[in-house]
Structures are given as structure tokens and as C-alpha cells.
């Protein structure tokens with residue numbers, strides 16, 4: 620591990636002023652991803668700015684019905700907050716499906732948004748990786764790619780986005796608020812993470828000096844909610860395929876639906892075409908299977924991950940079934 624400077628700040632404007640260049644400076648809070656990567660020599664910041672003392676630890680209901688979540692709210696605090704459990708059950712379930720209790724007590728909302736891929740080649744500086752070292756190649760394309768993505772890939776990178784929380788946030792709808800040298804701005808959650816394309820090293824829409832201060836969740840959506848995560852073991856493991864589903868019924872038919880996928884894509888993945896395919900249709904297994912086909916229609920399999928296309932579809936059908944069951948239970 621290389622040496623770095625460590626600075627602590629108390630105010631947001633101090634934090635913003637302290638950052639000069641994302642390639643050399645880094646904000647650190649829980650450190651549950653960043654410090655691992657620094658120890659592995661994958662991330663090599665020259666300066667880290669400790670933001671744990673910033674006043675960004677509140678969860679507050681806004682007048683327009685949305686929920687404003689401070690960047691430093693921990694994953695466990697968010698998952699167990701009474702309004703999140705009541706109005707955003709799919710997000711609470713997604714958070715609790717991630718990592719371990721100990722890690723969730725440290726990991727923050729903004730840190731989870733900034734989480735890096737678990738691609739083993741990314742985490743090994745001896746291997747070629749376009750995301751870590753642009754232009755060096757992608758060891759996963761012809762390597763062991765069982766855990767890699769089938770949606771949103773490019774011939775430069777096929778790494779899976781690892782977050783459960785972000786999948787839940789795509790389903791409920793959210794906005795990221797950042798503070799930077801030019802003031803504050805808002806970014807729709809779905810636009811924040813970038814597809815790898817030709818520049819996999821550029822993972823998000825954050826400019827030099829910008830700090831995530833809040834995530835604002837949309838006003839609660841009607842309907843039943845469920846997050847299903849399929850993985851190699853029952854806890855402390857990343858998703859092979861996951862699905863966050865919100866289903867609202869009008870009689871026996873789907874009035875509205877939100878579907879987001881994890882474990883199968885290079886970013887938290889909104890399955891919008893599948894949502895549209897459900898609207899107005901009876902909430903039957905046959906129609907859920909049809910929507911799952913639509914959601915994975917553009918999937919591309921590599922040598923070891925073809926099973927994810929089937930698994931992703933199964934995750935969607937089961938999540939829709941269970942979200943629908945909760946709708947019925949709520950209505951009754």
C-alpha cells in the first residue's frame with residue numbers, strides 16, 4: 620500500500636474545496652470499498668479527505684412527499700428507518716440483502732452509490748483491465764466470466780455492477796444531489812452510473828470536486844414491492860441475478876410496474892420495456908414470463924455466464940409474483 624495524505628473536514632464547502640482531481644484525491648467515509656482497493660493498489664489516491672463529520676446523516680420527509688436521505692446515512696440506518704420499511708420496502712429488502720450487518724453499519728448511502736465492481740481482474744493489478752488501466756485490455760472477455768454481466772456490456776468491459784441498494788433505488792425512483800465548485804446540481808439516479816462503452820474507466824457522472832450530499836427518493840409508489848436476490852450462498856454474497864419489483868393492480872390487471880435488475884448488468888438496470896409490456900395485462904405467470912423475455916431480449920452471453928439469462932428471467936418472474944401477492948394482501 621502506498622502512503623497518502625489524510626485530511627478531515629467539518630463542512631460541505633470545505634470538502635468540495637479540498638478536492639482537486641478525482642484521479643488523485645478521494646473522499647472517504649465508511650471506506651468499505653475504497654480502503655480495500657487502496658490496499659490492493661487498485662486505487663492510488665495521493666490524498667484522502669475524511670468526510671465522516673459532515674452534517675449529512677439525516678433522513679427527512681419533504682413537503683412534496685419525497686424522502687431526502689443524507690449521504691452519510693448508513694445502509695443499516697436506511698434499511699431500518701420506519702418510513703423506508705413502510706413506503707420503500709423493496710429498498711429496505713435490497714439493503715438488507717447486501718454485505719453483512721457489520722459492513723452495513725459502516726457503509727454509507729453515497730459510498731454504496733460509488734461502489735466499484737467486484738470483477739477479480741479489476742482487483743488484480745497484474746491483470747489487464749480497461750476499467751483500472753484504460754487501453755490495457757479486458758482479461759474477463761476470454762477469462763473466467765461466470766459472474767459478469769449480460770446486459771449493457773461492451774467489447775471493452777463486461778463487469779457487473781455489485782450494489783443491491785442501487786437496484787432498489789432504481790425501482791423506487793430517485794435523484795442524486797451533488798455539491799461542487801459550480802454549486803449544487805441534481806442527477807436522475809438512472810443517469811448517474813454510465814455504461815462502459817469505449818470508456819469503462821468513467822463509471823459515473825461526477826465531475827472533479829463534486830461530492831454526493833443526498834439521495835432523494837421519489838414519493839412512495841402504489842402497489843406491492845419485493846426484492847429477490849439469487850446468489851451462490853444465502854448471505855454475505857453478491858447477486859448472480861436480482862430483481863426489484865413494484866406492482867400496482869387494477870382488479871386483476873397490472874396498472875403500473877417498476878422493474879430493476881442487479882447481478883446481470885453493468886449498471887443498476889431499469890427494465891423499462893418489460894414494465895410497459897406488463898401494463899394493462901392480467902397479472903399472470905404467463906405475462907410475467909413474457910415480460911422477463913422482453914427484459915433479457917438484448918442480453919449477450921460470454922463463455923461462462925449464459926446461465927444468467929435464464930436466472931435473470933426466473934428472478935423477474937418470482938419477484939413479480941411475490942410483489943403482486945403483497946398488492947393483494949394490502950388491498951385485502
Ligand code: SF4
Pocket residue numbers: 736738739740741747748749750751756757758759760775776777778819
Ligand atoms: Fe476490467 Fe471490466 Fe474487463 Fe473486469 S470486465 S477486467 S473490470 S475491463
